[in-house]
Amino acid sequence: MPWMLPTIWKNLFSRPVTRRYPFKDIREPFSGYRGKLHFDMEKCNLCSACAQLCPSNAIVVDKEAKTLKYNPFACIYCATCVEACPRKAITMDTHYSPPATVKSEETCRP
Amino acid sequence: MLPEPIHLKLELEDETVVGVTPIIGYIYRGIEKAGELNPFRNNVFLVERICGICSFTHALCYCEAVEKLMQVEVPPRARFIRLCWSELSRIHSHLLWLGLFADAMGFESLFMQCWRAREIILDISEMTAGHRIIQSTSIIGGIRRDIDKEMAKEVEHKLSDFKELMDNTVSPTVYNDPTIKRRTVGKGMLSKEQANLLGAVGPILRGSGVPLDIRQTGYAAYKETGFEPIVESDGDCYARTIVRLREIYQSRELILKALSLMPEGDISVTVRGNPPEGEMIHRAEQPRGEVVYYIKGNGTRNLDRLRVRTPTFANIPPLLTMLPGCELADVPVITLSIDPCIACTER
Amino acid sequence: MSLEKEVVVDKAELIPEVQNLLAQKARYCSSTCLDLGDKFEIIHHFQLEDSVDFTKHIKVRINKEDTLPSISNIYLAATLCENEMQDHFDIKIIGLAIDFKKRFLRAKESPEFMLTKEKKEEVSP
Numbered sequence: 001m002p003w004m005l006p007t008i009w010k011n012l013f014s015r016p017v018t019r020r021y022p023f024k025d026i027r028e029p030f031s032g033y034r035g036k037l038h039f040d041m042e043k044c045n046l047c048s049a050c051a052q053l054c055p056s057n058a059i060v061v062d063k064e065a066k067t068l069k070y071n072p073f074a075c076i077y078c079a080t081c082v083e084a085c086p087r088k089a090i091t092m093d094t095h096y097s098p099p100a101t102v103k104s105e106e107t108c109r110p
Numbered sequence: 111m112l113p114e115p116i117h118l119k120l121e122l123e124d125e126t127v128v129g130v131t132p133i134i135g136y137i138y139r140g141i142e143k144a145g146e147l148n149p150f151r152n153n154v155f156l157v158e159r160i161c162g163i164c165s166f167t168h169a170l171c172y173c174e175a176v177e178k179l180m181q182v183e184v185p186p187r188a189r190f191i192r193l194c195w196s197e198l199s200r201i202h203s204h205l206l207w208l209g210l211f212a213d214a215m216g217f218e219s220l221f222m223q224c225w226r227a228r229e230i231i232l233d234i235s236e237m238t239a240g241h242r243i244i245q246s247t248s249i250i251g252g253i254r255r256d257i258d259k260e261m262a263k264e265v266e267h268k269l270s271d272f273k274e275l276m277d278n279t280v281s282p283t284v285y286n287d288p289t290i291k292r293r294t295v296g297k298g299m300l301s302k303e304q305a306n307l308l309g310a311v312g313p314i315l316r317g318s319g320v321p322l323d324i325r326q327t328g329y330a331a332y333k334e335t336g337f338e339p340i341v342e343s344d345g346d347c348y349a350r351t352i353v354r355l356r357e358i359y360q361s362r363e364l365i366l367k368a369l370s371l372m373p374e375g376d377i378s379v380t381v382r383g384n385p386p387e388g389e390m391i392h393r394a395e396q397p398r399g400e401v402v403y404y405i406k407g408n409g410t411r412n413l414d415r416l417r418v419r420t421p422t423f424a425n426i427p428p429l430l431t432m433l434p435g436c437e438l439a440d441v442p443v444i445t446l447s448i449d450p451c452i453a454c455t456e457r
Numbered sequence: 458m459s460l461e462k463e464v465v466v467d468k469a470e471l472i473p474e475v476q477n478l479l480a481q482k483a484r485y486c487s488s489t490c491l492d493l494g495d496k497f498e499i500i501h502h503f504q505l506e507d508s509v510d511f512t513k514h515i516k517v518r519i520n521k522e523d524t525l526p527s528i529s530n531i532y533l534a535a536t537l538c539e540n541e542m543q544d545h546f547d548i549k550i551i552g553l554a555i556d557f558k559k560r561f562l563r564a565k566e567s568p569e570f571m572l573t574k575e576k577k578e579e580v581s582p
């Protein structure tokens with residue numbers, strides 16, 4: 001057992017290696033992280049290219065009502081829509097969406 | 111502790127197991143059916159979700175199968191980067207398994223150290239691919255993100271940190287610790303002949319002395335980097351542990367080699383049209399063993415049939431022959447030694 | 458495009474063919490079942506010991522009401538794949554080593570034999 005003593009001694013006084021998520025020392029995501037989606041409705045012309053390619057049908061474009069509905073809880077953050085949009089109206093930031101208590105949809109209007 | 115929804119009906123005689131029947135079907139999701147209803151391009155994201163750990167290899171195997179069927183040539187750079195990601199997923203899967211295995215033996219601190227080392231690998235994944243586990247970076251015709259020179263440097267740097275951590279904590283423990291040896295040596299024996307006959311795959315097969323690894327077929331860029339399977343001949347739980355531990359080091363070497371050999375060029379080609387009529391079978395080596403994809407196209411954008419044979423599916427029959435004769439207390443250790451992933455088994 | 462090195466056999470020739478492979482120490486890989494409309498096609502994939510590439514695919518075509526002889530008494534590993542076929546396609550397989558009675562993957566309330574073609578409309582995506 002004595003060979004364990006230095007380790008015990010060291011661990012007694014060193015800082016924890018874990019982070020106190022979600023309160024403190026949260027690591028910044030890397031720059032390429034695919035996080036939350038933002039729709040720039042100034043640019044969007046409701047061409048519905050994104051809705052057609054989305055693998056999880058998270059985007060629904062309604063041309064009559066002129067709305068674009070986005071369901072962040074169905075989205076798998078694959079960035080297919082970001083690459084597909086011909087007018088570059090969709091952007092992603094590097095933060096993941098926080099947990100929520102209700103599943104809500106976003107409705108965007110131009 | 112067994113973190114998987116499998117029900118093993120054991121027949122006992124005192125403390126010895128004499129018979130076992132597996133009962134699965136608790137998390138059946140019908141992914142093969144969904145694969146027929148989805149357009150073939152979207153299936154990439156679907157098959158990634160078959161397994162939460164080896165997801166990139168699923169995507170790679172599916173993409174290569176479709177590319178082979180459509181006779182698309184993928185740029186070499188894409189193949190090298192695919193190799194890097196699939197090896198990263200191998201490292202983190204083996205570490206996850208080693209952690210759970212240690213936990214099943216009651217070795218909590220090894221569990222913590224394994225997962226700590228795994229975090230470095232997940233950071234590399236996030237940095238290069240954008241997500242930690244389900245990366246969604248492989249598409250039909252190539253990949254979606256490049257690893258540039260600077261990033262490759264950073265990856266090398268992190269991998270050397272990783273090696274240092276492994277050398278100091280995990281590997282000496284696995285190689286020298288008497289507790290691990292007492293729980294694993296001689297437990298769950300599987301001979302070379304049995305392993306072959308029962309169709310075992312992956313580290314179970316190689317732990318029994320059969321030098322078979324699908325990476326030898328040279329898919330992705332394994333032909334260029336060269337590959338030699340790792341084999342241990344004892345055929346017990348300890349041999350499987352050692353195979354996996356050595357594979358972690360081998361994967362690291364493979365990533366470094368691929369990063370240095372990587373040619374310049376495009377990372378994807380545009381693929382037009384639908385898969386033609388015809389069938390194709392493709393295999394890849396996942397952390398848990400060989401995965402078989404059978405696809406049948408019919409000229410439309412939906413596939414006629416998508417069949418996936420996942421590694422754990424093939425490893426259940428060997429498990430059924432390993433268990434009889436062992437003691438009840440060894441059942442969790444032996445079951446975990448095949449690295450069961452029931453979610454992939456049922457799909 | 459079809460599979461390389463495939464052999465199409467009759468139902469009666471299946472068992473001798475597989476026994477032949479066992480004598481050559483082939484490794485059982487997987488089985489696939491397809492619905493061809495009026496027939497089922499079952500493909501058993503094998504790998505010979507001395508090579509890493511696939512070496513043999515054995516194809517059997519049977520009528521929908523016909524029974525299929527099980528190869529699980531020769532290769533125990535095939536029993537899971539055959540049970541899965543039973544679940545998905547309602548094929549009658551005789552001589553299964555472990556028979557889950559069509560309850561291998563499905564529960565009581567699961568959709569019926571969901572991978573067969575004619576019932577395609579009933580299954581919601």
Ligand code: SF4
Binds near residue numbers: 043046051087089
């Ligand atoms: S693809 Fe772009 S422009 Fe078209 S509907 Fe989507 S967000 Fe709007």
Ligand code: SF4
Binds near residue numbers: 054079080
């Ligand atoms: S990120 Fe993917 S899943 Fe999410 S909305 Fe865009 S295409 Fe759909």
